Amino acid sequence: MKTLEQHNDERWEAHRIMEGAMRPHPNGIECPKCGKELWDSNPMMQLACNPPKYNIHCPACGYAGYRLA
Numbered sequence: 001m002k003t004l005e006q007h008n009d010e011r012w013e014a015h016r017i018m019e020g021a022m023r024p025h026p027n028g029i030e031c032p033k034c035g036k037e038l039w040d041s042n043p044m045m046q047l048a049c050n051p052p053k054y055n056i057h058c059p060a061c062g063y064a065g066y067r068l069a
Helices: 004-022
Strands: 025-030 037-040 053-057 064-068
Antiparallel strands (some): 053 064
8 A cells, every 4th residue: 555645746746747738848840930849839728620720839930820639
């Protein structure tokens, strides 16, 4: 069995990971304008279109657009 402290430490780590996933972050796609890495602008918000998309942006040059989900 785990201790209460171990359990709470594991849950805090899970919350930190989830919090990071909710913030803008790099997505591994090259910017079509400058070649740097694009970021998902709001990763938790999938746009209601067909096919679904996400807002993306390039912090290096200011490019903004969409990527397919």
